[in-house]
Amino acid sequence: MLTYSFKRLVQLLVTVLGVVTLVFFTMRLIPGDPISAMAGDSLSGAALDQMRNQMGLNDPLLVQYLGYLARLAVLDFGSTVTTKLPIIELIVGALPITVSIAIGTIILTVLISIPLGTVAAYMAHKGNRVLDNIITGIAMVLDLMPPFWTSLVCLLIFSLTLGWFPASGTVSIDDPVALLRRVALPVLVLSMAQVATLARITRTSVLEVLNEDYVRTARSMGWSELHVLFRHALKNAALPIVTVIGLSFGNLLNGTVIVEFIFTLPGIGNLLVGGMNSRDYQMVQTLIVFYAMIFVVINFATDLIYRVFDPRVQF
Template sequence: MLSYAIKRVMQLIVTMFGVVTLVFFAIRMIPGDPAAAMAGDNLSGAALEEFRQRLGLDAPLWQQYTDYIQSVARFDFGSTITTSLPIAGLMLKALPITLMVAGLTVLLSVLIAIPLGTLAAFLANKGKKKLDNAITWTAMVVDLMPAFWTALLLMLFLSLNLRLLPASGTVSLEDPMLMLKRIALPVLVLAISQVATLARITRTAVLEVLNEDYVRTARSLGMSEIAVVFRHALKNAMLPIITVVGLSFGNLLNGTVIVEFIFSIPGIGTLLVYGINSRDYPLVQNVILFYAFVFVAINFITDIIYKKVDPRVQF
């Protein structure tokens, strides 16, 4: 286990080095002068050249790359172009809000989707196709709904018509109850698609093990169907479910970009949109790098959890 963890950490470092390299060159492959794009129509001539020097864009590409690698290794992400504020500080301020939205979304999705998917598998195993098909097709239709459309629909229904949940307002960690009420609608929007995906995966995984020998043995011993399905079938079908949950958390951080922007949530996604709109390339570059790191780290944690859930897994 320890040797595998060390090996995966080394792979993580190599992967992140490749991501840093890709992000660096992708930003600089954008057509045109990056300095002129960031400055817009505000600077020209000598002022633009001075701005280019301040960004280090006048140096050779290899030197820019070396300096960037060194700054990332020191966790020195520099400052934004538009506000001159430290990028690391802005990200640390926005990170708890994004993690709270993503974490609550995953929790809500798991609490709803896993029992729902297990129920669908049980119904299919018992030959009750109509109920199983109703759950499965509903999940597929919901999964196809775009997040922005769902957000606007729920905003219209729950906020404007019923006035149950706020669609805008101050977001502060100092008041937990107000914070939960404020992010409830974004969490609900994100959870809807996650529930649909996770429920379908759970159904497939549980259905595959319901005809295994140990399940038939548990039934022959007189165990209740609830105990057989949830204690035996679901437990042994958890590996693909864990994979989807881990990937869902990583994807949620990307999905929060649209939802945070729609609901004016000051998280990492809103920070990325602001950087794109203001052509603040250093900010965009480092936020993308953060998303990539989180996604790789979650995959690493998921692999480690495999062994804890199922000791039969061989690394």
């Protein structure tokens, strides 16, 4: 266990370093820089060069890269180039919104998709192909709908037409009711694609184990079909489901960027979009590293959770 954890930790660090390197050099290949974005047409070329020298943007790329790695190693995230605000304070202020959306999406996805996929597998096992095809077809349609399109449709229907949820406005964690109403639509939008994927994986995994000997033994002992289905079949089919939940977290992070921007939510995704628009290297690099670290930590936790569902799993 310790050896496995150490190896995974090394892989985590290498992954984060690769992401940092890729983002650092890719950002500097984009035409323009934060100084030009801030100054617009109000400063001359000499003034722009002076500001770039002050901020170290005229240094060789290797010097800038090594300096950034040195600051990152001591968790010095610095300040934004455009506003000079501490990046860590901006992240702490925006994190509760993104966490609320992510947790709500995961909970809603699991509560809907796993029972739906399990029932579809049971119907297919019993030969009821009509209901199985309906559930699978709906899941595929939901999976094909892009989040930005779904966001706009939900905004048009539930906010502008029906007025059930606010389309904009301030967000504060001190008012849970207002926060819940503001994040309800983003959670619904992100859950649609997640539900579709997880329901299909659950159906396939459960269907594969319904003919196993232990399922027939449970039935012969007089257990109800619901008990056999959810207590025996689903538990033994849980490993692929847990894997997909962990891997889908990456898609969830991408989705939060889109829905936060469309629904004007002051979360991490909105900070990232604002940093990219203003060519704020420091902000974009820090946020992408933050996303990468969350992603690899979730994957690492997913591997450890395998032992909870199947003690036979060896590290």
